[in-house]
Amino acid sequence: MNTIECKNVSKNFKEKEALRSINLTLEPNKIYGLIGRNGAGKTTLLSLISGQSSSSSGEITLGNAPIWENQAALNQICFSREISQTSSVANYKIKELFRIAKIYYPNWDSAMAKELLERFELEDKTRISKLSKGMMSMVTIIIALASKCEYTFLDEPVAGLDIVSRKHFYHLLLEEYQESKRTFIISTHIIEEAADVFEEVIILKKGECLLKENADSLCSRAYQISGKTDVIDQLTSSYKIHSTTLSGRSKSVTVLLEECQSIEPLKLREELNVIPLNLQDLFVALCEY
Amino acid sequence: MNQKNFFQSIKFGVFIGEAHSMVQIFMIVFYALVMFIMGPVSFKWSNILIYALTVSCIYQLLIPISIYKNHIPTCVSFGATRKSAFWSMQIVYFITILQFSLTTIITMFLLPADLKPYGLTILSIEFSTLVLMSGIGQLLLALFIRTNIKVTLIIGILFFFPSVVFILSYSILYQFTYLFEHLFIVGLFGFSLIAFCLGFLFMKKQVLKIECKF
Numbered sequence: 001m002n003t004i005e006c007k008n009v010s011k012n013f014k015e016k017e018a019l020r021s022i023n024l025t026l027e028p029n030k031i032y033g034l035i036g037r038n039g040a041g042k043t044t045l046l047s048l049i050s051g052q053s054s055s056s057s058g059e060i061t062l063g064n065a066p067i068w069e070n071q072a073a074l075n076q077i078c079f080s081r082e083i084s085q086t087s088s089v090a091n092y093k094i095k096e097l098f099r100i101a102k103i104y105y106p107n108w109d110s111a112m113a114k115e116l117l118e119r120f121e122l123e124d125k126t127r128i129s130k131l132s133k134g135m136m137s138m139v140t141i142i143i144a145l146a147s148k149c150e151y152t153f154l155d156e157p158v159a160g161l162d163i164v165s166r167k168h169f170y171h172l173l174l175e176e177y178q179e180s181k182r183t184f185i186i187s188t189h190i191i192e193e194a195a196d197v198f199e200e201v202i203i204l205k206k207g208e209c210l211l212k213e214n215a216d217s218l219c220s221r222a223y224q225i226s227g228k229t230d231v232i233d234q235l236t237s238s239y240k241i242h243s244t245t246l247s248g249r250s251k252s253v254t255v256l257l258e259e260c261q262s263i264e265p266l267k268l269r270e271e272l273n274v275i276p277l278n279l280q281d282l283f284v285a286l287c288e289y
Numbered sequence: 290m291n292q293k294n295f296f297q298s299i300k301f302g303v304f305i306g307e308a309h310s311m312v313q314i315f316m317i318v319f320y321a322l323v324m325f326i327m328g329p330v331s332f333k334w335s336n337i338l339i340y341a342l343t344v345s346c347i348y349q350l351l352i353p354i355s356i357y358k359n360h361i362p363t364c365v366s367f368g369a370t371r372k373s374a375f376w377s378m379q380i381v382y383f384i385t386i387l388q389f390s391l392t393t394i395i396t397m398f399l400l401p402a403d404l405k406p407y408g409l410t411i412l413s414i415e416f417s418t419l420v421l422m423s424g425i426g427q428l429l430l431a432l433f434i435r436t437n438i439k440v441t442l443i444i445g446i447l448f449f450f451p452s453v454v455f456i457l458s459y460s461i462l463y464q465f466t467y468l469f470e471h472l473f474i475v476g477l478f479g480f481s482l483i484a485f486c487l488g489f490l491f492m493k494k495q496v497l498k499i500e501c502k503f
Contacts, residue, residue, distance in 0.1 A: 051368075088366070105367070
């Protein structure tokens, strides 16, 4: 399988710069988590990579061939985006959407689509505009999974889904991933639930790619250190601090260890409280104002 | 575009074309039924044909709006190229024109004796007008993509709509009695082809610039 590469990709909407010089490599057989605050450029990035929008500058390739207007490349990519009442597909019935999907996705699995439709208890004669937000998300999930595309992007797949359906989705995703070894990129705001599923994490901040790293290794080097302000200032001066919270005479900082750094010396100090951070807390620390 | 992708475009075009044709047929049948119920005074084949032609012309002119707002974004969101969406658009036109021509041919068999001699003329005018509308529709859409809605509307109103009014008023005022004017038919047919080719070429050039709003 080929890799997707973004080289210096930027996207402008009139005066606004939605994405700025994104350099990214998406490798096959991985589940990526694409996270960022509202307006960070997640959907725009997925739109560009899937050839649905054109970039203002830069190049996006799949196995060295450009993706833009390249049907062979596009056949390997499915971008299942969040459906709204006003979107172009809202006027179709579910079965009509599946008919279109069958036309365009070469590996479309009708049996799987039917099975998932039954599992989610949806009627294929229902018009998309008549569905609730959660049900619309179910339709996007079905299309993404049944497309069997090598690269499948899901934009906010769990938006509006209840906790049971969300767990069901992650279960289905892992099941499909183990069977087919496809590449999934999932953009979500519910990081805590999805963190265990992500193999790699891409964090976008204000249109820039803040980091792309293995989820476990990223979390293993993220810590929150708290203690008296002067002690913290003195002991963490050699660390890169990403966020600071002051509370009276105490201070709490978030550090992301560099390759050669260790947290052990700080752990040994009794006056400091060192706790490892999970992905969600790290994200908050990295992306807050 | 390879053979497989071309078939994808055809399949999607047929899918959309079917839906548009059904709406047009429904509108025409509904009007015919209303006329039939209202009684023999209102029920005239010529009236129905003029209505059907008017409806289809306006519909043909509006198809690009639907294609631009719904079908191209849908195609593209399912991984089709914009070029593929363009060819699907041509299939939609082909199907709607074919559907209307077939409807007219069937209607011709039902025409009363006094209108039967004009059957072929009616068909020619209808066919040409629909081709013309398809061309105008595409031209306006291409213009809209390149410029903006204001310019599109101004050019549409200044240049194209008078020709639409002319064709329709010709049929309405003369009630098909002067439709044998060969020059008019040939002229209309030629003009339609030129308009369609222009629309086709302009649209083909502009289709890559479409920024889909999902």
